[in-house]
Amino acid sequence: MQTDQEIIQRISQGDIEAYREIIQRYQRMIFVFIYKMVNNAQDAEDLTQEVFVKAYEKLSSYRGESQFSTWLHTLARNRTIDFLRRRKMHDSDEQLAYIPSQARDESPQDSLLSKEQRKEIERAFSMLSDTYREVIVLRCTHEYPFEKIAALLGIAESTARVRYLRARQEFAKLLSRTEGGLVHELQ
The missing domain is CATH 1.10.10.10 (Winged helix-like DNA-binding domain superfamily/Winged helix DNA-binding domain)
Structure with a gap:
């Protein structure tokens, strides 16, 4: 398995398909973080997509001083905070997370x-x-x-x-x- 740095190098050399590997590697982590912050699956999906688009656009600004996951998480954090600032009311009907019942024969x-x-x-x-x-x-x-x-x-x-x-x-x-x-x- 290639390191993040190797994949980023391939992307910078014009291999756009290599970016799919980055998305597959980090999409779930970013989605879960955003979902827990915004409490709405659709908003989290949209924001996750926006984060990966922005990451692709700003990939040249990644200097490698921190782990790529940290840099990507910072983008997600900033985008989520911007979203929450614009959305003043938190009136989502979505649940924070599905918590399965401990008992199968629950009344x-x-x-x-x-x-x-x-x-x-x-x-x-x-x-x-x-x-x-x-x-x-x-x-x-x-x-x-x-x-x-x-x-x-x-x-x-x-x-x-x-x-x-x-x-x-x-x-x-x-x-x-x-x-x-x-x-x-x-x-």
Whole structure:
């Protein structure tokens, strides 16, 4: 398997088909990040496509000082933040993520209860600031270490840790304010 640098070299030499390899390699990572931030599958698909178009257009500006995935993630982050700034209302009906039931023979009441809990979590998550949502997605969804989160966000590692801690605290507060308070279930 070729490295990102080798593929980028092929692209810069005119091999447009090589860009498909980059897309296949990183499309899911970028889509998941954007989806967790915008909470709408269609918007996430559109933004993911825009990110890869922009990455292709700006490929010559990639200097190789960081991993290509970090550079690409930064493009996705900036594009998503721009999108969220323009979209003032977060009134999507899409769910944050599908959480499968632990029990196959779940009763309708239990199923309804877990659906309501997911909605409460989604509401609380959407109330977080973009900054807090982003650090939670990077840490919990992508399972990035704080060092990588710091690099992606252009902040110190200690700042990334503090931001994550504050994001969790704020998320817990928001969940405790919702009817039924789900905080105890997340700890």
